[in-house]
Amino acid sequence: DQQVKQNSPSLSVQEGRISILNCDYTNSMFDYFLWYKKYPAEGPTFLISISSIKDKNEDGRFTVFLNKSAKHLSLHIVPSQPGDSAVYFCAASFTGTASKLTFGTGTRLQVTL
Amino acid sequence: DVKVTQSSRYLVKRTGEKVFLECVQDMDHENMFWYRQDPGLGLRLIYFSYDVKMKEKGDIPEGYSVSREKKERFSLILESASTNQTSMYLCASSLPQGPHGYTFGSGTRLTVV
Numbered sequence: 001d002q003q004v005k006q007n008s009p010s011l012s013v014q015e016g017r018i019s020i021l022n023c024d025y026t027n028s029m030f031d032y033f034l035w036y037k038k039y040p041a042e043g044p045t046f047l048i049s050i051s052s053i054k055d056k057n058e059d060g061r062f063t064v065f066l067n068k069s070a071k072h073l074s075l076h077i078v079p080s081q082p083g084d085s086a087v088y089f090c091a092a093s094f095t096g097t098a099s100k101l102t103f104g105t106g107t108r109l110q111v112t113l
Numbered sequence: 114d115v116k117v118t119q120s121s122r123y124l125v126k127r128t129g130e131k132v133f134l135e136c137v138q139d140m141d142h143e144n145m146f147w148y149r150q151d152p153g154l155g156l157r158l159i160y161f162s163y164d165v166k167m168k169e170k171g172d173i174p175e176g177y178s179v180s181r182e183k184k185e186r187f188s189l190i191l192e193s194a195s196t197n198q199t200s201m202y203l204c205a206s207s208l209p210q211g212p213h214g215y216t217f218g219s220g221t222r223l224t225v226v
Contacts, residue, residue, distance in 0.1 A: 009153070034214045043117070043203055043217030044156075089156060091214065101214055103148070105155035 003027045004092050006104040013111055019077040021107050023090035026071065030092035034101065035064060035075050038087045047088075048075070080111045116140075119204050119218035126225050132191040134221050136204030142216075143209055145187035147171075147179065150201040150220070162187055163209075194225045 005024045013019045023033075031052040036044035050057040050064045050073070057064050063076045077084055087108050091101040120135040138145065146161040148171075158171030160179040168179050176198060180188045187206075191198055201222050205215035 004155075006155075036214075036217075041122075041219065043205070043219050044215075045217070046213045046215070049213065091156075093214070095210070100144075100146075100158070100161060102158075103156035105153060 001026075002105070003030075004090060004102050004104040006088075006090060006107045008107050009105070010108040010110070013080045013109065015082060015111055015113050016079045019075075019080045019084065019109055019111070021075040021077075021088050021090075021109065023073045023075075023104050024071060025073075025092050027092070027102075028068075028071065029094055030102075031095050032093045033064070033066060033073050034091045034093075035062075036089045036091060036103075037084075038089065038106070044089055077109075080109075082111050082113065085109055085111045117204055117206050117216050117218040119202075119221050121221050122219065124221060124223045126191075126194050126223065128195060128225055130191075130194045130225075132194050132223065132225075134189040134191075134202055134204075134223070136187045136189070136218055137185050138187075138206040138216070139185065140206060140216065141184070142206035143184070144207045145181065146205045146207070146215065147177075147187065147189045148203045148205065149173070150203055156203065159189065191223075194223075196225050199223060199225045 034049040035047040038044040066073045087106045090104045117138045147159040148156040162181045178190045204218040207215045
């Protein structure tokens, strides 16, 4: 049973525009959420996170929004750059479980010129 | 530069072979994890360990075992490799409540023929 879902396997966005990647979760006990970025032949790298006590967190061009009532989070990238082309995974955890993460299926973002 | 090192980038093994995937981290992290990444399925947790000699089953432990004799090293063992274990294997480590979650290795692409 997939507790963390990314329903869009791929997304194509023009350079300079906004990229919006979505993630839904089913377990209301999740209280910490992260986004990772993965290039081919490399391991995923941490991008940004958000605690369930917040509804927004920003870091430069990256903003994560959390809607707890809808069990939905999204990652906004503004403006999108060609170097952002990668696979993006959202992940969720329960505080107190030693940061064991449950990952989504990933969304491949292609930023075109 | 802190890192997680996986001993092999690419491996080709025969069906029925016993396979060892090695992972070493130099960050003194307590937690270590093994995931596999498959298209459309995202990252799925195989096994994890919170301390030396401790191990816990993840979501898909069947056909795998692990060993953690030293804090910095976490080995994944395929007891008798099968073709459905062809995958990208990712090792990660973390602090117990690290806000950035995991640090991943670069992955091992295993092909079982």
